[in-house]
Amino acid sequence: MSDYDISKLRAPVLGQLLLMQNVLCNLPDEQSIFRFVCRGLADLPGVAEAYHSTTANHTADATLIQFSLQAGASNWGDLVVKVSDRAAFSPYEDYLRNFIFMVAVILQERQQRRLNEDHNAQLEQRVQDRTRQLTSEIAERRQLEEELRKNRNMLAHVLDSVPQAVFWKNLRGEYVGCNQVFARGAGVDHPDRIIGKTDFDLPWPRAEAEAYREDDRIVIALGRPKRHIIEPLQGIDGARRWIDTTKVPLTDETGLVYGVLGVYEDITERREAEAERERLQGQLTQAQKMESVGRLAGGVAHDFNNMLQAIMGYASLALTDEPGSDSYRENLEEIQKAAQRSAELTHQLLAFARKQTVSPKVLDLNDTVASMLKMLQRLIGENIQLSWEPGPSLWPVWVDPVQIDQLLANLTVNARDAINGSGKIIIETQNHTLEASNDPLPPEVTVGDYVVLTVRDTGCGMDLETQKHLFEPFFTTKPVGQGTGLGLATVYGIVKQNHGFIGVQSECGRGSTFTINLPRCQIAAPDVAKAAEDMAIHGTETILLVEDEKIILRLARRLLEQHGYTVLAAHLPEEALEIAAQFPGPIHLLITDVVMPGLNGRELQPRVAALKPGLRCLYISGYTADVIAKQGVLEDGVQFLPKPFSISEFTQKVRQVLDGPAPVSGGATN
Amino acid sequence: MNNQKPTITLGFTPERFPAGVHICQIFSEDSEREEAMLQYLQSGLASGERTCCFSDKAVAPVVEKHLACHGVSYGERCACGDLTMASTKDIYFKDDCFDPERMLETLTKYHEDSVSQGYPAARVIGEMSPEIQHVRGGSRLLEYESKVSLLQREHPVTCVCQYDARSFDGAMIMDVLKVHPLMVIRGAVVRNPFFVPPEEFLSR
Incomplete structure (x- = not known):
């Protein structure tokens, strides 16, 4: 600071400067301050005027004195004092320089304060903006979370409302979620508890768990659904259930499979109900059929009695005729016709009434x-x-x-x-x-x-x-x-x-x-009649014939012998076994009744076959198909001829069996 | 005319001044203005002076509350004429014109009435509206202020003039300083070294 003689300074002038220093603090902007100060400085002794300048260099003019408005790095130009009386002004010059420096300091502080205020305001604004943004984001996120929660709850509710079990797994076969129905079936008390488990952690047998897993692998590998897998499921109570499962691959938006979704329905009761319904339907159908049979029987009985009447009448006439005469032959032919018609009648009746599986x-x-x-x-x-x-x-x-x-x-x-x-x-x-x-x-x-x-x-x-x-x-x-x-x-x-x-x-x-x-069936119907005509009916093989009805036994023996066969006849199964055991030669065919006292035909066949390897077998019976079926005679590969049969039917069937494929080792069938 | 001026307190400090001083307050915050106004009014009423306030701000409720805190009824004081609250615009800018003569007459009459009604003194505080810079006759403000100082010699009505530094240019503020012999600075009343006696000021 320059030295100055304070004794030369007038107190009012100093007061003015001090007052200005106080008052200028109230002024709102720099320009107002400069005008205030300049107006005040003009009252100083020896000063003509004062003004603010930011550009001009006034050092060339001796009447002008520049006072720099600079504090630190801040510079507001100069206050220029035009001196009219140098001597009067001189005592105040240094003081004034200090005063103006103080003005600069005040301006600098104000500028710094404003910067701070601006900075604070900006910070405050940014805080407010960010707070508002965060508040908005939080509200938005909460709303999304709430919507997500609602959607999740609704999905869970929907999943829990469907009666089917629903589950989904990841590629490792670990459960990722399920509904309540599935959770109950799997023995977990809440769907969330299923997460992370595999089929091997759940109460079903290992083989079934492996089957479930295999289905998952197929669905995942092929990327296609597998529908209606009917499979067993063991419940937590150990009860076996039947389920109908459909599995579909879970794919992301790019089509990549990331898991498998399954839905199954317990069809145990439905299966049982269907079985029961089929059983009842079968019973009812049979009842209905029998009703028709009943109706039919009335008509058939009338015709059958007529045929019997004809047989009995012509038989009586034949007995009185000379054997070999024309009338004798005519009587026999009428008997044959009547018997043939009777056979057709019974055949139709039995065919209609018989209970057999659809064939x-x-x-x-x-x-x-x-x-x-x-x-x-x-x-x-x-x-x-x-x-x-x-x-x-x-x-x-x-x-x-x-x-x-x-x-x-x-x-x-x-x-x-x-x-x-x-x-x-x-x-x-x-x-x-x-x-x-x-x-x-x-x-x-x-x-x-x-x-x-x-x-x-x-x-x-x-x-x-x-x-x-x-x-x-x-x-x-x-x-x-x-x-x-x-x-x-x-x-x-x-x-x-x-x-x-x-x-x-x-x-x-x-x-x-x-x-x-x-x-329409694309396969043509076989011409049965033509096939029969083409078939040979004679042979020379040895046949063991077993029939408990002696009339049939005699008839069949005569028919076979007439067609060249050697016939060993037995009217009981035991007798047949004895004959077979004693007969030294081969027996090519066993013709046996099915239902007989002692052994039935089905039981007899393997025992004879044991004695005569390579034995073929033909069963004959007058019983209905269902009775025969119970004896196992209607199984595939078993040869059977229902009674009554014509001579040609009989001889053709015998020839067919003899010419057919040889029995398998042990001769269990034909 | 009574030349024996009573001494009064202005309310800002305990210091006593002869009645009829002319003071200005340059403020930049409303709280500063309001505090000075309340102190001045309350002091005047407490001294039994007739007291008047010109302001366009909604000051009445503030004054009422402040006086109530000091046991003074705003309503009663207004009713009996001890306290007058008026709008700056109504007083200074009647007919949208600033007329120094009319204002000086008003002040004169106010003082005379006060004296005749037995008040020991009369005081006025008014906030000059920045509108003065735009109304007809507004350029005569400094003339008016200077003449107030003259008037007070005969009619010692104490006047405090409040100027908002945010609403007037710095040069104008400096000019205002020159026509007020006293100033209120930071709660203190100081002699104004810039004051130019009215005779000199009015002769410029």
């Missing part, structure tokens, strides 16, 4: 229907005319002939009941190709070739309401006790079973037409 064959429907006509005529009675109109070149079908019998019997009986008094039933067949058309087909119907079997009647017809319920089981329009309501239901079931469909057209008072469409 579809390639059929010519025309042949099948034609063979049924007599029986059908008896079923419907003489007042109703049965008309048969077979279609030409009918395609074959793949159906159990017994089912065709059943189907025709039910439809004709139904038609008969619809006809009051006299009327007509027309049975037709024809080929029909169903093509795709604009009219939508029913869902169960597919385009293709069908053989159409039509049963049309001139009866009372049906209203629409009746048609609606026509194929429902136990639906009947007949009085109580006259109908089971199973006839058309059985027809419907048979048609569906054979992948066909059925249609009905009817109007009250204008009759009904049932149209059965059975899919």
